[in-house]
Amino acid sequence: MTERSNEAGTVGKALNVLDQVAAFGRPVKFSELLESSDYPKATLYRLLQTLTQQGMLSYDSDSGAYALGVRLVRLAHQAWRTASIAPVARPYLDALSLEIGETVHLAQLDHAQVLYVDKRNAAVPVEMYSQAGKVGPVYCTGVGKAMLAWSRIDAQSRIIEQQSYHKFTDNTLTSRRALRAELDIICSRGFAFDNEEHEPGIICVALPILSQGGEVLGGLSVTSTTARHSLDTLAELVPHMKTTVGRIAEDAESWRFPDQIKEHV
Amino acid sequence: MTERSNEAGTVGKALNVLDQVAAFGRPVKFSELLESSDYPKATLYRLLQTLTQQGMLSYDSDSGAYALGVRLVRLAHQAWRTASIAPVARPYLDALSLEIGETVHLAQLDHAQVLYVDKRNAAVPVEMYSQAGKVGPVYCTGVGKAMLAWSRIDAQSRIIEQQSYHKFTDNTLTSRRALRAELDIICSRGFAFDNEEHEPGIICVALPILSQGGEVLGGLSVTSTTARHSLDTLAELVPHMKTTVGRIAEDAESWRFPDQIKEHV
């Protein structure tokens, strides 16, 4: 009723607090959270207590700071395996990265945003979570546009509506119309470019990862700089990427309903 | 009042449901969850709705199945970076694994259980998440006993109380008394063994990872089989492991309050 859309229920509030703690990316004190929070002191306090007690947050009584808890780490592993194509794609990303020698991104759609779920750098393999887990805009990234172009019409429209169309660079598409036109081109071309639309000097080529049913599972991109590549030379990588994308899709498909695997450590 | 200890609040229940979905490790239908759930149909249904609406779960209307959602994936990444020593320890595990050539585990305490947060196998580096994320007992694993031995007295007592003392093998410690005695030995010895206490034929040597303040950050173990090693030959690896543990602790320390890092993808 007041400002944000979804604010329902205690669970929602608790999750907001979780997000808030996560956003700091480091242990936070109560007062810091209180400042950036909409909730009254007592409410925030109790939510933090609940979350801590539940193991979603950890509390260091020395520093008086809250951090994300181990229960979340445990869920993290499960989430990774269940909700993401990342574990399936991992070996293929490795191979592609090795052969192409440029930055490789694996992404999925998260509401109206791009969620990067994995990344490879060329020379020195980059620390897994260093950038994966970040979100980016859909309308001005290669993977974003690629995934959007092959999305089902209703989802596509919704996402197009929800973009901010902030002009990051001279090449950024800044209207729904321009974006729709671009999506048409991408569809007929079969892949997407990012022509310095998000950051100057950064270009990329991207493909959607599609299930047999045509559902968008994710996106794969190879990113480089204008100093080292042109769109044309990037486009030469597409056949290679297509193979990768095909294999990921195939593997992802067969992973849909695996029987529960018995493991012991 | 009924059976389990903590069952407080709506948030707790919702998180239980999350865990339950996670435990399946694959998309689950409502009826499957209902079967393995303590909650009445309507309650479970509403909890699932809330979680789905919050993005913690995703719902595939085609298959009618729930899976862990993208919001959870996002939180997961953060938790991994913030709450876990795994990202810090990763390169050291790699090195240790390479040099020692046996299975290496990295673990943390999660309530009264051992949470394995990373693992290395000797010959072929094992897929990251294949077994990490699993939990095991404290009282009959090397890392468990190592972490417990150096825990603060109040936490230690609590954990000792909460163990099940199930007799996995002939060597399993099956009483609080025996465990306390073992912890004394471990403390004076400086490291812990697992002498086939969890699985026959499997032995390991383990060290705690301690912060400068003496707080238990995690545990490190090297596991082998009785066919290839004895406790004595495993003990020879301790100095090597001590170095690794020291480096991990040092790095972890400096990560405690990093300034917020600006990143772009």
Add this chain to the structure above:
DNA sequence: TAGGTAAGTTCCAAATAGTGAAACTTAGTT
């Protein structure tokens, strides 16, 4: 096509859990 069964969804009065202003307790100043 009717009739049956299981799965999923909605209802609503009763019960419970959550709310937040304010009072209180620490811990750290000056």
Add this chain to the structure above:
DNA sequence: AACTAAGTTTCACTATTTGGAACTTACCTA
């Protein structure tokens, strides 16, 4: 000792949650 800020608890008030039961699909089966 008096002041201040940070964190914690209280309690009457309310809003949310609860769950049995009824309802609606959707899919079998005869």
